[in-house]
Amino acid sequence: MLTRIWAGTGSSNVAAALGSPGRPEWTVTVVQNEPAPGRADLLNDLDERELVRVCLAGQREAFDVIVERHRRPVYQLCYRFVSNHEDASDLSQDVFLRAYRGLKGFKGQSSLGTWLYRIGVNVCLNRVGMKVPQTEPLDARPHQAKGHDPAGALLRNERAARVRAAIAQLPRKQRATLILRTYQELSHQEIAEILGSSVGAVKANFFHALGNLKKILESEPV
Amino acid sequence: MKHLSDEALVDLLEGGTAGLDHVETCVMCRGRVQTMRQMMGLLQDDRVPEPSPLFWAHLSERISRAVAEDTVPTRHWWTMPRWSWGLAAIAAIVIVVLIVGPMRTTPASNTAASDATNDVSWAVAAADEPWQIVEGASDDLDVDAAPDAGIFVRPGSIDRELLMLSDRERSDLARVIQAELNGSGV
Numbered sequence: 001m002l003t004r005i006w007a008g009t010g011s012s013n014v015a016a017a018l019g020s021p022g023r024p025e026w027t028v029t030v031v032q033n034e035p036a037p038g039r040a041d042l043l044n045d046l047d048e049r050e051l052v053r054v055c056l057a058g059q060r061e062a063f064d065v066i067v068e069r070h071r072r073p074v075y076q077l078c079y080r081f082v083s084n085h086e087d088a089s090d091l092s093q094d095v096f097l098r099a100y101r102g103l104k105g106f107k108g109q110s111s112l113g114t115w116l117y118r119i120g121v122n123v124c125l126n127r128v129g130m131k132v133p134q135t136e137p138l139d140a141r142p143h144q145a146k147g148h149d150p151a152g153a154l155l156r157n158e159r160a161a162r163v164r165a166a167i168a169q170l171p172r173k174q175r176a177t178l179i180l181r182t183y184q185e186l187s188h189q190e191i192a193e194i195l196g197s198s199v200g201a202v203k204a205n206f207f208h209a210l211g212n213l214k215k216i217l218e219s220e221p222v
Numbered sequence: 223m224k225h226l227s228d229e230a231l232v233d234l235l236e237g238g239t240a241g242l243d244h245v246e247t248c249v250m251c252r253g254r255v256q257t258m259r260q261m262m263g264l265l266q267d268d269r270v271p272e273p274s275p276l277f278w279a280h281l282s283e284r285i286s287r288a289v290a291e292d293t294v295p296t297r298h299w300w301t302m303p304r305w306s307w308g309l310a311a312i313a314a315i316v317i318v319v320l321i322v323g324p325m326r327t328t329p330a331s332n333t334a335a336s337d338a339t340n341d342v343s344w345a346v347a348a349a350d351e352p353w354q355i356v357e358g359a360s361d362d363l364d365v366d367a368a369p370d371a372g373i374f375v376r377p378g379s380i381d382r383e384l385l386m387l388s389d390r391e392r393s394d395l396a397r398v399i400q401a402e403l404n405g406s407g408v
Contacts, residue, residue, distance in 0.1 A: 067286070213265075
């Protein structure tokens with residue numbers, strides 16, 4: 001008897017006995033797995049290395065779990081580079097797609113988050129190198145915090161836009177270091193792993209980034 | 223007087239205490255630390271706007287779809303062992319039989335169909351026992367009902383399987399398809 005367990009995400013079990021006269025009787029049992037929630041729960045319990053292993057074994061749902069765990073920091077990283085929601089969404093998708101393609105290359109020497117940041121920084125730097133970032137109009141930003149002081153909020157927004165424009169003018173490594181350290185709150189060690197440099201170089205880049213930021217802001221008319 | 227290094231200034235900015243005595247007496251280093259603090263204050267004032275709650279599910283869905291349409295991140299076909307090529311060939315043949323099978327309009331007793339069956343038998347013999355198992359199992363399968371049973375062909379999977387075949391296997395497959403087409407009167 002040949003029994004084939006068919007992986008699926010349905011709710012019913014299907015068994016079909018197939019055969020024809022003159023031939024040996026073969027029974028093919030097609031069993032659909034338990035409903036998806038049980039399977040999803042199982043994947044949610046896995047740690048990152050196990051998720052990668054399961055994904056590489058062909059279970060793509062494991063990658064959905066990876067996306068769910070890391071989508072927010074990846075999106076925020078991308079947003080910091082492009083300053084608008086639309087491009088940040090596109091870049092986030094690109095980051096995860098590249099991660100999926102390169103999953104085999106993830107050796108687990110750093111955390112999956114650090115590895116995704118590395119891909120993210122490369123994707124973002126390549127993108128911003130080709131395109132001038134467009135900061136979206138203030139009223140187009142989703143769920144902007146609404147304070148009780150409209151004038152104060154406007155002032156803060158304008159100042160933030162100036163700072164973002166100044167960050168966009170920094171050299172690539174300084175820009176990446178500043179974003180990873182200040183906004184993503186990564187350690188110097190993690191940033192060194194992401195950028196492929198030493199901790200000392202990261203600190204020096206951070207120092208120069210802050211100094212250059214001041215120079216750029218001072219050189220621009222208020 | 224020796225001033226603090228860039229690294230030492232960053233450490234100081236982030237709460238370190240080494241060099242604190244020096245900063246209290248050195249105007250230049252104190253000025254640098256103050257500049258850094260000022261910039262940090264400006265930077266921390268700017269937060270990423272929180273997207274709509276629905277955005278995260280939408281983003282996941284987009285990524286999942288893009289990944290599904292992308293190639294599978296498994297090994298390349300030329301690195302796979304020989305036995306898996308055979309399995310791939312069988313899988314491709316099964317897919318072809320499942321697709322071409324319902325197109326047959328002439329009865330099984332028809333002479334043309336009989337000839338075609340002989341040709342198919344040649345290919346079956348080449349693929350040996352596993353093929354016979356698969357053929358026996360799929361012969362009477364209603365293709366229209368297959369998706370309900372959870373059996374379906376993913377887009378692009380046939381192309382992938384065909385790419386894995388050797389020249390000989392492709393040639394065999396062509397003969398099987400030809401035989402099936404002859405048998406169905408297409």
